Amino acid sequence: MSALTEAVGTGRSLIGTRRTPAGGHARAKAEASKPAWRLAVRAFSRDRMAVLSLVVLVVVALAAIFAPLLTSYSPVAGDPVNRLAGVGTDGHFLGLDGQGRDIWTRLLYGGRNSLLVAVIPVLVVFPLALMIGLFAGFRRSRAGEVTMRVLDVLFAFPLVLLAIALSAVLGAGLGNVMLAIGITLVPYMARVAYTATVQESSKDYVEAARAYGANPLLLMFRELMPNVVVQLLVYATTLCGLMIVVASGLSFLGVGVIPPTPDWGIMTADGKNVLLEGIYHVATIPGLLILVVSLAFSLVGDGIRDALDPRKQTS
Template sequence: MSAPDISEMGWREWLLSERPQSRSQARLGRAYMTWRRFTANQLAVIGLFIILALVFVAIFAGLLAPYSPVVGDLRGARLLPPDWAHWMGTDDQGRDILSRVIYGSRLTLYVIVLVALIAAPIGLIVGTVAGYAGGWTDAILMRITDIFLAFPKLILALAFVAALGPGIENAIIAIAITSWPPYARIARAETLMVRNSDYIKAVEIMGASPGRIIMRHIMPMCISSLIVRVTLDMAGIIIIAAGLGFLGLGAQPPLPEWGAMIASGRRFILDQWWVAAMPGMAILVVSLGFNLLGDGLRDALDPRSSGQ
């Protein structure tokens, strides 16, 4: 469709055209419909706003934090309640909790991004190879997956961190190792649905190798389901990372990790409640945001769930 036709019809009509004139128009139309389904869910929009706020705070933490996250005033600002000078109060080291929560958003975003970048590709590769190859390959890969799924994620992550040693990097590796099996299951199920389709058979007849078929034609079909599952799992990843930090196996002091902040504040939970409550509230809000965003993405990306 030419540019004048776009101006005459309007962008909305052009994107919603039932007869797209190019692949670009078809892709933009699908993206626009997905966005409309997503924005129709107000809770999903709230979740998106929370996650965008997390990213914004993490990027500009140095400008937003009013005080140092690691240096405090032991003499004059120890365990102060929330006030105009310290909106979330101070901890037992005289450090501003708001500043530590703001800088802690960087660690939280660092963990969830790296875990997603490690675990999702592993699960995608394992699931698509198992589903397409079948036979003994499928049996072996899925039994390995079942072994990982047999253990609770936190317990398995604790075991790996205990073997690797405490630290934020080792915690990320441990969480990623325990997070890929559900993604493999989803990718395998999606692969089994399309493995014997006419589309895949035609590609095979054209002489495409199994690796090319998996990489170019099967994996893209699994991406939308995987994105939804990864987004929904982000809340669990945050809680596991906070649990490892709470036990002293995640980020080490004086890093402002939310789980470690809760651990240091549990001694004052009755009298100075804000020391543990403020980072706990941050975990709650961010986890809620990812859950709301994941629900919205599921409705928008999955045609079966949206009735289309």
């Protein structure tokens, strides 16, 4: 049995202790015999909003991946004659932007860049932040404390402003935007991993392992890390939603993805120029998509958090 399974099964996970359900001891015993991942999946499936949000994310990702199959138009070439055509235009059901480019096509191709900028930095920073938090929180050495204090200095700068400043220094471009976002995420994710490690280190199962003479590295990676990963995973999922907004905001301000490369933030910026003319669809459609996708990430993160709660797995 893995450490994570043991953690969930014995109630020593991050979220609390397992309680006997109202159905009685027989039901509790049957539930406890099931694999932890199966209980988590079942608990997640009961959260309708989380399931719906996951479906939305999968559909958006698949649409971005298979964009060439879903549209025959170019994301950068336009039709100046029909520029700013409204929703429902023949052959362009979401209309055209200020340069006559098909909005549906730019949404599909722009989803590739928007999702990459939001997800890739989180995935890259995840293991780095995990290791920093684990070593600093478990060893409690001077080097670990100095590292956390240095990272705490970055908390003096709001995440968005720090991302804008780094993007302005590094320059516009997809790679530089991901680098800037990744740097801003390190202190936030490392702090979550550090706090989770400190909390887990004081629990009975860790003290028992220490008393038994467990190797410190084995204790940290086999016992502590699975429970810390769970907390960091939930936080990282919600961060992806925030990064969708941050990345789009950088592109909106002109320090993100370089035009004419399609991006949801660039599309919104293009649309703001014609809002005063009473043309709303150019900015509104990508803006709503940013809202829906970022909210979907947050709801999926909430669903994962609840699904890993032993009390909700058996309810």
